[in-house]
Amino acid sequence: MQNQQQNFQGSQGMxxxxxxxxxxxxxxxxxxxxxxxxxxxxxxxxxxxQDPELKTMLQQHKTFLTQTYNTMVETLQTGQEPTVKTKNYNMGQSNDVIYGMQPSQPKTPAQSVNEINDQCVSSYMMSVLKAGATTFTTAALETTNPVLRRVFADSVPNMVEMAYEVFLYQNKNQYYQVPQLKQADMQAIMNSFAPIQGTMPH
Structure with a gap:
């Protein structure tokens, strides 16, 4: 035990x-x-x-991700508090979701660059943000340096927020439709848990 404490104290002096x-x-x-x-x-x-709204969103993401990158690199290299701390991304979309399915043509992969449209681009953006959220979460769970761990952990909600912004844009433009269950099935699932009764443990 004494050796462990000495080793631990030694690591703090690194x-x-x-x-x-x-x-x-x-x-x-x-x-x-x-x-x-x-x-x-x-x-x-x-x-x-093509859509100026999507272009503005992409540019805002790019600016935010650039600062995220700089903060991560600085923290990785110094192990200290970064010059610019992690900020919160605030999306521009209203969070109204359109539920239900509308008839649409089956999608096939684009066969030429000319077929790459806003639906394709918003889907690619979503993939980038999902990958970032996943790898940041994994890194945060494995990181021993407390400052770097916090930078990764605090960056996950920003990736989630950007991905939600892209989803709302896709949903509004019917690129991403949201099916629902029958009312009775929804209620059954929503009511499948009950709160714990009595006093909460301290």
């Missing part, structure tokens, strides 16, 4: 830039590489966008 575990570095590298790939894909998609 230079901040060396206070990372091996597994953490692999996951951090994968997460930041995923972010880099996503930012580069955004560059490619922008030229294919």
């Amino acid at each position: 230079p901040a830039q060396e206070s990372h575990g091996g597994h953490e570095l692999f996951d951090a590298h994968e997460a930041i590489s995923t972010l880099v790939g996503g930012m580069e894909q955004y560059l490619l998609y922008e030229q294919h966008i």
Whole structure:
């Protein structure tokens, strides 16, 4: 026990830039590489966008993700509080969801670059954001450096918010339809849990 305490105290005295575990570095590298790939894909998609609303959204994401990237890289390299802390992304869409299915043509993969449209681009953006949310979550769960862990953890809700913004845009334009269950089935599932009765444990 005494040796463990001495080792622990010794690790606290390590230079901040060396206070990372091996597994953490692999996951951090994968997460930041995923972010880099996503930012580069955004560059490619922008030229294919027709709708000014979608173009504005993509540009706002790009700006926000650039700062996220810089914050992550700085924290990875220093192990210290970053110069610019993680901020909250605030989406521009209203959160009204259109439920139900409307008849639509079956989709097939585009066969030429000319067929890449706003529906395609918004779908690609969603894939980028889902990948980011997944790798940031994994990295946060494996990171030993407390500052880097917090940067990854705090970035997950921003990826979720951007993905929700893209979903709302897709839903509004009937690119992403939301089927519902029958009323009785919905009620059965919603009522399938009950609160714990009595005093809550302290």
